Amino acid sequence: MAQPLTVTTRTDFLGKLNRAFWIGSGALIGVGLTFSLLAWLNQRSLSLVVESQTVGRLARESLALSVERHAAIRGYLLSHREVSLAPEFALREPLHAKLDSLVRLSAGSGASQRDRAANVRTAISRWERGWAMPALDPVNGISVATVRDSLAGKELYDSIRSAFDSFIGAQQRVFKTRVRALAILQQISFAAIVIEGLLLLGVLVWLRRRSVRQTEQLFEQQEQLQSQALDLQQQAAELEEQAVELEEQADEANRNANALAETNENLGRTIQRLQAAESSASSAKDMWNESRSSRSTMVSVASKTPMRCSCSSDSSLP
Numbered sequence: 001m002a003q004p005l006t007v008t009t010r011t012d013f014l015g016k017l018n019r020a021f022w023i024g025s026g027a028l029i030g031v032g033l034t035f036s037l038l039a040w041l042n043q044r045s046l047s048l049v050v051e052s053q054t055v056g057r058l059a060r061e062s063l064a065l066s067v068e069r070h071a072a073i074r075g076y077l078l079s080h081r082e083v084s085l086a087p088e089f090a091l092r093e094p095l096h097a098k099l100d101s102l103v104r105l106s107a108g109s110g111a112s113q114r115d116r117a118a119n120v121r122t123a124i125s126r127w128e129r130g131w132a133m134p135a136l137d138p139v140n141g142i143s144v145a146t147v148r149d150s151l152a153g154k155e156l157y158d159s160i161r162s163a164f165d166s167f168i169g170a171q172q173r174v175f176k177t178r179v180r181a182l183a184i185l186q187q188i189s190f191a192a193i194v195i196e197g198l199l200l201l202g203v204l205v206w207l208r209r210r211s212v213r214q215t216e217q218l219f220e221q222q223e224q225l226q227s228q229a230l231d232l233q234q235q236a237a238e239l240e241e242q243a244v245e246l247e248e249q250a251d252e253a254n255r256n257a258n259a260l261a262e263t264n265e266n267l268g269r270t271i272q273r274l275q276a277a278e279s280s281a282s283s284a285k286d287m288w289n290e291s292r293s294s295r296s297t298m299v300s301v302a303s304k305t306p307m308r309c310s311c312s313s314d315s316s317l318p
Contacts, residue, residue: 020207020210020211023203023207024203024204024207027199027200027203027204028200030196031196031197031200034192034193034196035193035196038185038188038189038192038193039189041185041189042182042185042186042189045178045181045182045185046182048108048178048182049175049178049179049182051105051108051109052109052171052174052175052178053175054105055102055105055106055109055171056168056171056172056175058098058101058102058105059102059117059120059164059167059168059171060168061098062095062098062099062102062120062164063161063164063168065091065094065095065098066095066124066127066157066160066164068087068091069087069088069091069092069095069132070127070132070153070157071087072084072085072086072087072088072091073085073088073131073132073135073136074153076088076135076136077135085136088132088136095124099117099120099121099124100121102117102120102121102167103117103118103121106167106171109170109171109174110174112170113167113170113171113174116163116166116167116170117167119163119166119167120160120163120164120167122163123156123159123160123162123163124160126156126159127153127156127157127159127160130156131153131156131157135153
């Protein structure tokens with residue numbers, strides 16, 4: 001037999017359902033927020049990796065353009081053929097544009113990397129002023145012998161190559177750091193998603209067990225209420241039967257009361273007759289006593305009268 005359960009009111013049950021709903025909603029919102037935050041962090045980290053890769057590629061392209069410009073100028077100085085300067089004129093503006101983009105994009109990699117990009121642009125400007133522009137001056141141009149004997153151009157260009165190497169090496173370190181950070185963040189994201197998934201599953205299992213237990217309690221309480229309703233119906237039927245019996249007993253009591261009243265009335269009349277008879281008997285008794293007293297008096301008088309006569313007779317004798 002099931003143990004008696006405490007009756008759960010409608011307000012308590014609705015409160016439990018509301019708490020379960022808010023707990024589940026909070027868990028889902030937490031999972032959603034965590035997933036959104038991790039997705040944003042992954043996207044941000046991926047964008048930084050792509051940015052580092054783009055900056056590194058831009059630096060290598062700028063280095064290649066500077067190499068072609070330097071080679072074009074040296075070829076012109078050696079051959080004095082203007083066709084050799086085609087790369088110089090074609091790549092001058094693209095190189096400046098790429099250097100500006102390099103300085104602008106390297107700002108996201110830190111102040112040191114931005115300074116390295118600025119050093120690259122400064123080295124290119126110094127090379128142009130110190131060797132490239134004078135070499136292309138038609139009036140004060142540099143002769144082939146000067147190109148062969150002078151080390152100025154080589155030193156200036158070596159400073160460009162050194163600045164690019166420093167920038168590209170640092171950018172490679174930044175790229176590797178960001179890739180490693182992205183990998184760690186992805187691992188953390190995966191672990192966080194797994195943990196939150198397990199927590200959410202645990203919350204759902206707990207809510208399911210709680211809901212099932214409350215539902216079972218409700219069904220048991222409903223069965224108890226139905227059983228109690230049947231008992232109340234039986235008790236109501238018994239009370240109706242008892243009411244009918246009480247009505248019959250009341251009718252019988254009324255009949256008995258009427259009979260008793262009639263008996264009391266007859267008894268009263270009988271008492272009155274008895275009292276009348278007693279009064280008549282008392283009156284007869286008084287009359288008999290009076291008649292008896294009268295006879296006794298007459299006898300007494302009669303008995304006294306002869307005695308006086310005899311005495312008179314005796315006194316008249318001699």
